[in-house]
Amino acid sequence: MQPRVLLIQPPIEDFYITPIRTYPLNLIYLASALEAAGIEVSILDCLNPLTRRTLAYPEVFDYLKEYYDPNEKGPTKLFGHYYRFGLSDEAILQHIETFAPDIIGISANFTAYFDAVETLCQKINKAFPSIKIILGGYHATVFSDAIKQRLPFVDLISGEGEAALLTMLGIDAAPFNFETFIPDHHLINPSLYPMHRQNMAALVASRGCVKACTFCTVSSMYGRSMRWRTVEGIMAEMKTLYDTRHVRVFDFEDDNLSLNRAWFMALLTEIIATFKDIRLYAMNGIALETLDQPLLELMWQAGFRNLNLSLVTAQESEQTRLNRGTNNTIFDRVVKEAKAIGFAITAYFILGLPDQTATDIKETLSFLYKYDILVAPSVFYPPPGTPLYNDEPWIMCRSSAFALNPSTFPRSEQVNIFRRVREMNLARHLSLPAMDKPLYLPTNRPEENC
Ligand code: B12
Incomplete structure (x- = not known):
């Protein structure tokens, strides 16, 4: 008899979440592959609909109390x-009891949030010792x-x-073939x-990234080459x-969507002809x-605005040191071309990189503020599986921890710049014309360009 499988997107514990990007695509892929093999699967997305409960401030984050004051009010x-x-x-x-699976797969993508996954596994094992528990994802x-x-x-x-x-x-x-596989999203609402x-x-639309940015974990999962779907x-x-799920907004979560120019142009051309x-x-x-x-024009016609x-x-x-493969001249050209077409742009910089100083950041900011764009800080977190990870405790691998506190760029200065x-x-957001307004204020959410 085939097993019944329950796939779980687990809860997370932090000072914030980005609800618009918690679509459980990893579980949709896994569930579709299992269903194609005739297995009964269900998805429990613990984050949607989203509920939240205030927890006691974890002791490990006591040092943040001077910056994160629950009583502070106002837009900043x-x-x-x-x-x-x-x-x-x-x-x-309760849900497990009702669905009665033989196997539970839990996503353990985030190092910082493994505590909650660990506790959940222990409770499941205690209550249902015969259920097999499988963990996968980046952290796993x-x-x-x-x-x-x-x-x-x-x-x-792994x-x-x-x-x-x-x-x-x-x-x-x-054998599962990512290039030809079409995931079925029917298990979620x-x-x-x-x-x-x-x-x-x-x-x-693709997996992997050929770039080798030293702060990115993606190669630990997908290697350094790329695969493209048809x-x-x-x-x-x-x-x-x-047609069947009335979806009108599509978010590509690729790591390098536009690298393969001919393929990306073919995709955009089809999208323009169809929707x-x-x-x-x-x-x-x-x-x-x-x-x-030319590529930006096609993206605009296809429905990109941001x-x-x-x-x-x-x-x-x-x-150069971070292997970025890009530079300010390219940035300047792209921003001017994209603004001329009408795009709203958010430019990200990393705040708190090892060896960075406040002066470095000021240089970056004075460069970025020349443009009519939003500027968003991605607060550096120790990235597991990369040379920039130095055995920091797992719980610290999140932006909100402001994990690094070097004397050359103390945490207090990092928080100050963030603010x-x-x-x-x-x-800037308030003064932008309505058409240009992005959908969300990215600076409230340091993780957006995770
Ligand atoms: C979308 C995304 C998010 C979303 C949330 C996604 C979600 N549903 O939970 C948002 C924007 C909220 C987010 C936030 C963060 N993210 Co993020 N995120 C991603 C991103 C870009 C895509 C994930 C995705 O959907 N991929 C597509 C699916 C199909 O692939 P997949 O997830 O890799 O799944 C495959 C495998 O991993 C595996 N797998 C996954 N789950 C499971 C479960 C089982 C049971 C099994 C068997 C296998 C398995 O099989 C899947 C299919 O092959 C990845 C980078 C990437 N390319 O994956 C980073 C990534 C997962 N994020 C990362 C991090 C660190 C964060 C933050 C913690 C960073 C921060 N700023 O603090 C924040 C959390 C902030 C918060 N409080 O919300 C890191 C994780 C590294 C780590 N070890 O912790 C990644 C890898 C980014 C990176 N470049 O290094 N993120």
């Missing part, structure tokens, strides 16, 4: 309380040995999950993921979402050096 307020976002463990156990991949020691009763999958999960379940399925009061769906397959996925009333996003960002005027551009730093020596940039953006 930083963070306040520490929250549990998502279902309680009790509600999850990079720290599999350490997790195995802490949770000897769980099984771990790397991409589809084929590995089928193999672990003893299912002899045709599309109206739980709205944007612009429309149904939104996330998708990926344009027909992506169009079939989008059409089904449009007239959709909005497109690449919220995870789009690589500057791949963009030029661009998230990651400059990281305006110091050219740092761009100042938010104030500037608020002023």
Whole structure:
């Protein structure tokens, strides 16, 4: 008999969350691969609909109390309380009892949030010792040995999950081929993921990234090469979402969506020919050096209106050291071309990189503030699986921790700059003409370009 499988997007605990980007695409891929092999699957997305509960301030974050004051009011307020976002463990156990799965797969993507996953696993194992628990995702991949020691009763999958999960379940399925596979989103309720009061769906058109930015974990999952889906397959996925699930907003979560120019142009051309009333996003960002005027024109026609551009730093020596493969001249050209077409632009820089100083940041900011764009700080977090990770405690691998506090660029200065940039953006956002307004104020959410 085939097993019943429950896939869980777990709750997270932090000072904030970015609700518009919690679409459980990883579980949709896994569920679709299992269903294609005839297995009964259900998805429990603990983050949608979103609930939150205030938690006691964790002791480990006591040093943040001077910056994150729950009583502070007003639009420039930083963070306040520490929250549990998502279902309680009790509600999850209740759901497990009702669905009665044989196997539970839990996403352990985030190193910083593993505490909540660990506790959940212990409770599931206690209440339902016969259910097999499988963990996968970035954290499970990079720290599999350490997790195995802490949770000897769980099984771990490293790397991409589809084929590995089928193999672990003893299912002899045709090999999973990302390029031709079309994920089916039917297991989630599309109206739980709205944007612009429309149904939104996330998708990926490619996997991996050829860039080697030293702060990015993506290669630990996907290596340093890229794979692209067929344009027909992506169009079939989008059409089904449009026709049967009334999706009108599509967010590509690719890591380098526009690198393969001919393929991306073919995709955009098909989208233009097929849809007239959709909005497109690449919220995870789009690589500057791949963009030029003809490509931007096509993106606009296809339904893109906002661009998230990651400059990281305006110091050219740092761009080289971090392997960015881009520079200020390219940024200047792209911003001018994109503004001339009408795009609203948010440019990201990383605040608090190792060896950075406040002077470096001021240089970056004075470069970025020359343009009529929003400027967003991505607060540096130790990135597991990269050379910039130095055995920091797992819980610190999040932006809101302001984990690094070097004497050359103390945390207090980093927070100060973070706050100042938010104030500037608020002023700019309010003064932008309505058409140019982005949908959200990115500086409230330092993780957007994670
Ligand atoms: C979308 C996204 C988000 C969304 C949330 C997504 C979600 N549903 O939870 C948002 C924007 C909220 C987000 C936030 C953060 N993110 Co983020 N995010 C991503 C991003 C860009 C795409 C994820 C995605 O949907 N991919 C598409 C799916 C299909 O692929 P996948 O997730 O890799 O899943 C495959 C495998 O991982 C595996 N797998 C995954 N889950 C499971 C479960 C099981 C059971 C199995 C068997 C396998 C398996 O199989 C899947 C299919 O092959 C990734 C980078 C990336 N390319 O993956 C970073 C990434 C996951 N984020 C990362 C981080 C660190 C964060 C932050 C914690 C950073 C911060 N600023 O503090 C914040 C959290 C802030 C907050 N409080 O909300 C890191 C994780 C590294 C780590 N070890 O912690 C990544 C890898 C970014 C990076 N470049 O390094 N993120």
